[in-house]
Amino acid sequence: MRTRNLLVICALAFCAAGCSSIEPWVAPYDRENLADPIMAGRAAVSQDFLDHVFESREGSRGATGGAGGGCGCN
Amino acid sequence: MIHAMRLRLARYVITCFGLLAASAGAGVLPEDRADVLYFRYDGGGVVISGPSMLVRKSIGEHVSVQANYYIDMVSSASIDVETSASPYDDERTQYSLSADFLHGKSTYSIGYVNSDESDYTAKTLYAGVSHDMFGDLTTISFAYKTGQNEVFRNIKIDGVKQNDPAFADEMETQSFSVALSQIITKNMIVSGQYEVITDEGFLRSPYRSVRFFVDQVAGTQGQQSEIYPNTRSSNAASVRAKYFLPWRAAIDSMYRFYTDTWGVVGQTAELGYVHPLDKPIWGGNWIFEGRVRYYSQDAADFYQDIFPRANYANFMARDKELATYSAVTVGAGATYEFKIERFPWLSKAQINLRYDFMTVNYDDFRDARQSIGSYGIPPPPELVRPAGQEDLYTLEANIFQLYISAFF
Numbered sequence: 001m002r003t004r005n006l007l008v009i010c011a012l013a014f015c016a017a018g019c020s021s022i023e024p025w026v027a028p029y030d031r032e033n034l035a036d037p038i039m040a041g042r043a044a045v046s047q048d049f050l051d052h053v054f055e056s057r058e059g060s061r062g063a064t065g066g067a068g069g070g071c072g073c074n
Numbered sequence: 075m076i077h078a079m080r081l082r083l084a085r086y087v088i089t090c091f092g093l094l095a096a097s098a099g100a101g102v103l104p105e106d107r108a109d110v111l112y113f114r115y116d117g118g119g120v121v122i123s124g125p126s127m128l129v130r131k132s133i134g135e136h137v138s139v140q141a142n143y144y145i146d147m148v149s150s151a152s153i154d155v156e157t158s159a160s161p162y163d164d165e166r167t168q169y170s171l172s173a174d175f176l177h178g179k180s181t182y183s184i185g186y187v188n189s190d191e192s193d194y195t196a197k198t199l200y201a202g203v204s205h206d207m208f209g210d211l212t213t214i215s216f217a218y219k220t221g222q223n224e225v226f227r228n229i230k231i232d233g234v235k236q237n238d239p240a241f242a243d244e245m246e247t248q249s250f251s252v253a254l255s256q257i258i259t260k261n262m263i264v265s266g267q268y269e270v271i272t273d274e275g276f277l278r279s280p281y282r283s284v285r286f287f288v289d290q291v292a293g294t295q296g297q298q299s300e301i302y303p304n305t306r307s308s309n310a311a312s313v314r315a316k317y318f319l320p321w322r323a324a325i326d327s328m329y330r331f332y333t334d335t336w337g338v339v340g341q342t343a344e345l346g347y348v349h350p351l352d353k354p355i356w357g358g359n360w361i362f363e364g365r366v367r368y369y370s371q372d373a374a375d376f377y378q379d380i381f382p383r384a385n386y387a388n389f390m391a392r393d394k395e396l397a398t399y400s401a402v403t404v405g406a407g408a409t410y411e412f413k414i415e416r417f418p419w420l421s422k423a424q425i426n427l428r429y430d431f432m433t434v435n436y437d438d439f440r441d442a443r444q445s446i447g448s449y450g451i452p453p454p455p456e457l458v459r460p461a462g463q464e465d466l467y468t469l470e471a472n473i474f475q476l477y478i479s480a481f482f
Contacts, residue, residue, distance in 0.1 A: 053432075063251065
């Protein structure tokens with residue numbers, strides 16, 4: 001059952017990957033604001049240190065990173 | 075059980091790697107940069123300071139590598155240390171190496187982290203994949219991490235600090251996370267992440283004690299070692315949003331919900347604002363940032379500030395990080411960005427200064443120094459409180475960061 005669920009999830013991800021022909025509603029040339037350096041967030045060297053501080057002081061952990069891969073706006 | 079779980083996770087990651095690798099397109103590697111950070115944390119009797127150096131460099135058009143070297147110099151006289159041990163100094167050294175491989179619209183990442191201190195070593199391996207799709211409006215990511223840790227206990231023999239030859243144990247941790255990033259409008263991007271972490275092995279501190287009533291009416295107490303479960307599984311889910319404001323500024327927010335098999339429930343909320351100045355000053359650009367973070371937590375099921383008697387339960391903890399409390403962190407930062415004409419290979423450089431102030435208010439962790447004393451010395455008679463009736467503990471910390479970044 002668990003294996004089947006995993007396969008379904010991965011198959012959906014694969015299908016989604018194959019749908020890159022969908023017309024993006026925000027065109028690449030419209031992503032100037034998203035690519036602005038002020039949207040980039042804190043430097044990794046600083047954020048990693050702060051995450052370490054919070055993880056040491058708190059019982060919670062995980063899901064602290066961004067989504068990864070950026071916004072595709074170079 | 076852990077072995078079976080690891081096999082399932084590995085199979086899942088490998089399957090997704092294979093499916094996503096079949097796609098084609100164009101992704102983006104992180105930019106080349108170098109950072110040197112000096113940090114200092116000072117709060118609750120603990121001072122941690124040190125440098126961290128990070129270098130990221132592309133090799134060709136499809137590979138980017140990163141190296142990080144980090145040192146924590148710890149001087150601890152925390153409340154736990156005051157009530158049950160002696161102040162100590164220690165040093166933790168950590169290095170990490172990672173590589174990102176770009177293939178079409180997919181980026182594959184692998185990494186290794188090694189952390190060493192006198193009574194704890196940790197080795198962590200991780201792998202992940204992220205994939206851009208829907209015209210690069212959406213990025214989906216998967217990551218898997220596994221860590222092997224060795225736990226020791228320092229004691230003094232003939233006045234020399236060394237590992238207790240009678241104690242050594244291990245802990246294994248694994249994590250799996252999935253994340254989705256989505257461009258909503260030309261000014262807004264949101265992301266969500268879900269992470270499962272499982273730990274197995276020696277999970278408590280080999281130094282910390284719990285306290286219990288010897289005579290509750292008289293307010294007398296005793297101490298014994300903590301007793302923890304050997305496993306812990308946690309679930310954390312977070313959502314983030316970033317918005318580009320009309321006057322060239324950015325606002326971002328984050329919310330995270332956390333729960334685990336120990337009964338800890340935590341919630342985190344964060345709000346940030348980034349504002350660049352319109353005109354250069356001193357030949358460079360200035361960017362200012364303000365941030366506030368709120369955290370609240372319900373205690374672990376087996377946490378108590380003071381137990382009714384010795385050996386009261388199968389599991390007993392008095393780690394204040396497992397107590398009920400709330401915390402607020404307020405921070406501000408400034409970045410000065412400039413170019414150096416004589417170094418044309420340097421696209422830009424930054425000097426960054428950040429300061430954060432953290433306050434933690436505990437609801438069920440009391441200041442046991444008022445009954446036990448500090449380092450074996452009883453409190454002054456006028457300050458003595460019966461066990462279990464001490465003031466609630468509060469912690470304040472100053473967090474300072476200065477770092478220089480160079481972009482190539």
